[in-house]
Amino acid sequence: MKTYIKVIIGTILLATSGSCSLDLQESFDFKPELFNEGNPFETITAWEFIQSRITERDASNQFLLKSNTSRLDQSGDNLDFLVAAIKAVGYEDFYNQSLTSNRTYFLLNNNAFTGNNPRDIVRMIRGSQLPDGNANTGRLVNPDTFFDNWTPAQLNQLKAVLRYNIVDGYVDQNTVPTSFVHIFGKTLLPRVNLDASGAPASLSNTIADIAFFRDGDSRQTLRINVSGSTLPATATDGGWNENVRRHNYVFNNGVGHFLNESVRFQPYVFYSNFPLD
Numbered sequence: 001m002k003t004y005i006k007v008i009i010g011t012i013l014l015a016t017s018g019s020c021s022l023d024l025q026e027s028f029d030f031k032p033e034l035f036n037e038g039n040p041f042e043t044i045t046a047w048e049f050i051q052s053r054i055t056e057r058d059a060s061n062q063f064l065l066k067s068n069t070s071r072l073d074q075s076g077d078n079l080d081f082l083v084a085a086i087k088a089v090g091y092e093d094f095y096n097q098s099l100t101s102n103r104t105y106f107l108l109n110n111n112a113f114t115g116n117n118p119r120d121i122v123r124m125i126r127g128s129q130l131p132d133g134n135a136n137t138g139r140l141v142n143p144d145t146f147f148d149n150w151t152p153a154q155l156n157q158l159k160a161v162l163r164y165n166i167v168d169g170y171v172d173q174n175t176v177p178t179s180f181v182h183i184f185g186k187t188l189l190p191r192v193n194l195d196a197s198g199a200p201a202s203l204s205n206t207i208a209d210i211a212f213f214r215d216g217d218s219r220q221t222l223r224i225n226v227s228g229s230t231l232p233a234t235a236t237d238g239g240w241n242e243n244v245r246r247h248n249y250v251f252n253n254g255v256g257h258f259l260n261e262s263v264r265f266q267p268y269v270f271y272s273n274f275p276l277d
Contacts, residue, residue, distance in 0.1 A: 039250035046105045046251045047095035050086070053079040055110075062140040065114060065130070077245075077258070080143040081113035085121075088147035089159045090277075094166055094188065096253075103254035104167035104185070106224075109245070110143075111260050119240060119261045124268065125157045126150075153272040160271040161262055163189035167210060172248050172255055173222055176214045182229040183212045192270040200270040208265035211235075222247060224263045235265045 041049050055063040055078045065075055085108075086092055095105060113121045116129040123129045130141070150158070167185040169175075176183045191204040213226040222244040227236045234240070246258035 042250050042252055044251060045096045045098070045253045046103075046256055047086075047092055049249065049251055049256065050079050050095060050107065051083055053107075054083065055080050057142075058140070060140075060142065061144060062142045065110075065139050065141045076111045077109050079107060079109060081110050081121075081146070082108050084143040084146055085113070085158055085162065087144075088150070089155055089162065091159070091162055094162070098253055101251075101253050102168075102170045104169060104171045105251075105254055105256040106165035106167075106263070107246075107249070107256050107258045108161075108165060108262060109258055109260060112262055115261075117261055119242075119263075121158070121161055121262055124262065125154050125161075152275075156271050156273070156275060157268040159276045160189055160268050161264075163187060163276060164208060164210070164264060165259070165262070168207075170255055171212055172257075173214060176212050176222065179214050181213070182226070184209050184229075185212065186210075187265070189265065190276075192266055192274065194270075200273070203274050203276075210263070210265070222257065224259070231265065234267060235263070240264060 055075050057063050063075060063080070086095060097103075108121065111120070114130045116123060118124060120129065130146075147155070147158070164187045166188045168188060169185045171183070171185055186207045187210050189208045191206045191208050192200045193202045193204045195201040209231060211225050211229040211231050213223045213229070215221050215223065223241060224244065225231055225235045225241045227241065229236060240263060242259055242261050242263050244257045245260045249256040249258075
C-alpha cells in the first residue's frame with residue numbers, strides 16, 4: 001500500500017515538474033479599433049490634429065508620391081495636401097476655432113487630392129491628375145508649394161471644397177441612429193444660384209446641404225450623399241457619394257472623419273468666379 005501511495009505521489013510530482021518546465025506563452029497586446037479606445041485627441045483642435053498627420057519629408061521638404069501605394073501607406077492616407085490647401089486659402093481658423101465643439105470636419109487625405117478619379121481635387125479643379133512619374137518609382141512632391149501658382153478661379157474652387165467638407169453640427173454614427181434614413185446637415189458653403197440657362201449667376205443665401213446615411217445594422221458604417229435623398233443629382237449621382245474611410249476622431253472643437261474622395265452639392269466649377277470670403 002505504501003509503495004502504491006509513493007508511486008502516485010511520484011507521478012504527481014513528475015507531472016508538476018514537467019508542466020513547470022513548459023515555456024510561458026507570449027502575452028498578446030490587444031489593440032482595439034478607434035471605436036473602443038476612447039478619445040485620444042479630445043484635448044486638441046482639428047487643425048492641430050491635421051498638422052500632425054504629415055508624411056516624413058527629405059531635406060528639401062519633399063516626399064515620394066506613388067500612384068500604386070496601398071491606401072494604408074502614409075503617403076496616401078496622410079493629410080499633407082489638406083494642410084497645404086488650408087494654408088493656401090487662409091482657412092486655418094475654420095479648423096482651429098474654439099467657439100463650438102458642435103462641428104464635423106471631413107479630413108480629405110492625400111489620395112483625395114492626387115488620384116486620377118474625376119472627384120480627386122487636383123484633377124477636378126485643374127483638369128489633370130497631379131503627375132507622380134513612374135507608378136513604381138513615384139515622384140518627389142512638396143505639397144507646401146503646390147498651390148502657389150493656382151489662379152484665383154482655381155483657389156475659389158478649392159475654398160468651396162473645404163467649406164463643403166465642414167458641417168455645422170456634430171455628426172457620427174449615433175447621430176444617424178436608424179439605418180436606411182438620410183440625415184441632413186448644413187455645411188459652410190453657400191449654394192450657387194443658376195440663371196435660366198443653368199449657368200452660375202450668383203451666390204445664394206441658402207447653405208448647401210450634405211446627407212448622411214447608414215446601411216444595415218453596422219454602427220461603423222457612415223456614407224455621404226447616397227442616392228435616394230432629396231439632394232440634387234449633382235450631389236448624389238455619377239459616383240459622387242462616398243463612404244467614410246476612418247471614423248470618429250473626436251477633437252475639442254468637433255469630430256473628424258477621413259475621406260478618400262471629395263463630395264459635393266453642386267459642381268465646384270460653379271464657384272470659379274465667386275469669392276467666398
